Amino acid sequence: MNESFDVVIAGGAAMGSSVAYHLLADPGFRGKVLVIEKDPTYQRSASALSAASIRQQFSSPVNIRISLYGIRFLREIGERLAVDGERPDIGLKEGGYLYLATGAGAAVLKENQELQVREGADIRFFSHRSLADRFPWLRTDDLACGTWGRSGEGWFDGWGLLQAFRRKARALGAEYRAGEVVDVERQGSRIVAVRLADGERIACGALVNCAGAGGRALAAKAGVVIPVVAKRRYVFSFACREPIENCPLVIDPTGVWFRPEGEGFIGSASPGPGDEDPDWRDEDPTTQEVDLTFFEERVWPVLAHRVPAFEAIRPGRAWAGPYDMCLLDHNAIVGPAGEVTNFYLCNGFSGHGLQQSPAIGRGVAELIVHGAYRTLDLTDLGYERVVANRPLLERNVI
Ligand SMILES: Cc1cc2nc3c(=O)[nH]c(=O)nc-3n(C[C@H](O)[C@H](O)[C@H](O)COP(=O)(O)OP(=O)(O)OC[C@H]3O[C@@H](n4cnc5c(N)ncnc54)[C@H](O)[C@@H]3O)c2cc1C
Numbered sequence: 001m002n003e004s005f006d007v008v009i010a011g012g013a014a015m016g017s018s019v020a021y022h023l024l025a026d027p028g029f030r031g032k033v034l035v036i037e038k039d040p041t042y043q044r045s046a047s048a049l050s051a052a053s054i055r056q057q058f059s060s061p062v063n064i065r066i067s068l069y070g071i072r073f074l075r076e077i078g079e080r081l082a083v084d085g086e087r088p089d090i091g092l093k094e095g096g097y098l099y100l101a102t103g104a105g106a107a108v109l110k111e112n113q114e115l116q117v118r119e120g121a122d123i124r125f126f127s128h129r130s131l132a133d134r135f136p137w138l139r140t141d142d143l144a145c146g147t148w149g150r151s152g153e154g155w156f157d158g159w160g161l162l163q164a165f166r167r168k169a170r171a172l173g174a175e176y177r178a179g180e181v182v183d184v185e186r187q188g189s190r191i192v193a194v195r196l197a198d199g200e201r202i203a204c205g206a207l208v209n210c211a212g213a214g215g216r217a218l219a220a221k222a223g224v225v226i227p228v229v230a231k232r233r234y235v236f237s238f239a240c241r242e243p244i245e246n247c248p249l250v251i252d253p254t255g256v257w258f259r260p261e262g263e264g265f266i267g268s269a270s271p272g273p274g275d276e277d278p279d280w281r282d283e284d285p286t287t288q289e290v291d292l293t294f295f296e297e298r299v300w301p302v303l304a305h306r307v308p309a310f311e312a313i314r315p316g317r318a319w320a321g322p323y324d325m326c327l328l329d330h331n332a333i334v335g336p337a338g339e340v341t342n343f344y345l346c347n348g349f350s351g352h353g354l355q356q357s358p359a360i361g362r363g364v365a366e367l368i369v370h371g372a373y374r375t376l377d378l379t380d381l382g383y384e385r386v387v388a389n390r391p392l393l394e395r396n397v398i
Contacts (some may be wrong), residue, residue, distance in 0.1 A: 018361025
């Protein structure tokens with residue numbers, strides 16, 4: 001006999017588990033939820049491999065609003081996701097992001113900061129002079145200004161967030177199953193069932209695509225094209241002998257970033273012109289290899305320039321993970337997949353999906369239960385813009 005669920009979620013990492021939790025926490029929802037995850041160890045999921053940081057410093061209002069909700073959620077996670085009185089602790093540290101600009105980027109940085117403040121984010125502008133006073137360990141002679149999140153930005157335990165969502169979703173009744181969705185049965189404008197690798201067929205009232213790096217392939221099975229490619233990104237850890245007081249997550253004008261992690265630091269960069277930009281393939285273990293020359297040639301020289309104390313660092317562990325890049329505009333694609341009205345996309349997070357998982361999970365749950373966004377309008381991230389080839393420009397991409 002075929003099994004049947006009201007909502008099937010393909011991919012059970014942070015996004016899939018957030019959707020499951022928000023569905024079951026909604027008093028208007030009475031259905032059954034199945035989360036299908038092909039790798040319950042989450043070894044290759046972005047949620048387990050990310051830098052787990054949250055910022056308000058975006059340049060589009062919808063992304064700022066998503067992060068404002070995100071930080072409130074993370075601050076309250078102990079109450080919201082407690083199970084049997086056990087409160088999850090994700091070690092949120094609100095150390096802020098520090099975006100740095102040379103003369104060339106100063107006007108845009110200021111414009112973005114004014115927008116962020118108008119939206120309610122706590123972002124301060126630092127002139128060249130005040131930057132040097134506030135962060136004495138930073139080399140500032142080639143900088144014009146910076147912007148820093150006094151509150152609402154920082155980092156946390158990403159694995160802890162994924163597990164907290166998952167645990168709470170299960171406690172509320174979500175069923176999790178190990179398996180890979182390999183096919184989708186579509187009748188006209190509706191998905192009626194999914195097929196798993198072991199041949200099992202599961203009927204569904206709605207399907208949510210939370211498959212991360214596998215999202216494009218899954219969408220294609222339903223006849224939906226999304227401009228998302230999985231790209232390999234690295235994170236490098238290192239230690240420094242000298243203390244760096246009150247270090248935020250620093251974004252250098254070159255795109256190199258670093259932040260404290262435990263006793264040391266982590267940092268990296270996105271590939272620039274001339275760098276190799278390899279694809280990520282879950283099934284190919286070699287894509288998880290780290291190119292250490294990227295650190296030596298692209299990352300460390302910038303670190304050592306920006307923070308003189310980083311001239312003498314001790315490199316530590318490094319890892320690779322998948323960015324599901326939206327080629328249209330580096331923004332997520334969220335909501336119904338055009339004419340396939342009961343197929344919901346949660347894809348293309350382009351490196352900022354962990355911080356967006358609370359708001360996106362809530363929004364998608366609202367769409368499924370109420371047929372419309374209720375608390376935060378995420379229409380700007382809809383699939384319609386993809387069909388119309390109308391990018392939502394986001395200038396702050398890391
Ligand atoms: C190096 C790195 C640094 C990052 N830093 C940050 C950061 O600082 N802040 C931030 O907000 N975000 C960051 N991100 C991005 C963030 O991690 C992701 O956007 C987010 O975790 C996406 O969550 P997800 O659940 O959509 O995808 P994933 O975590 O990738 O999960 C997708 C899941 O789907 C499963 N799956 C795939 N296909 C199928 C299928 N067909 N059937 C069943 N299951 C399937 C996979 O096994 C996987 O577990 C970073 C990412 C990387 C790689």
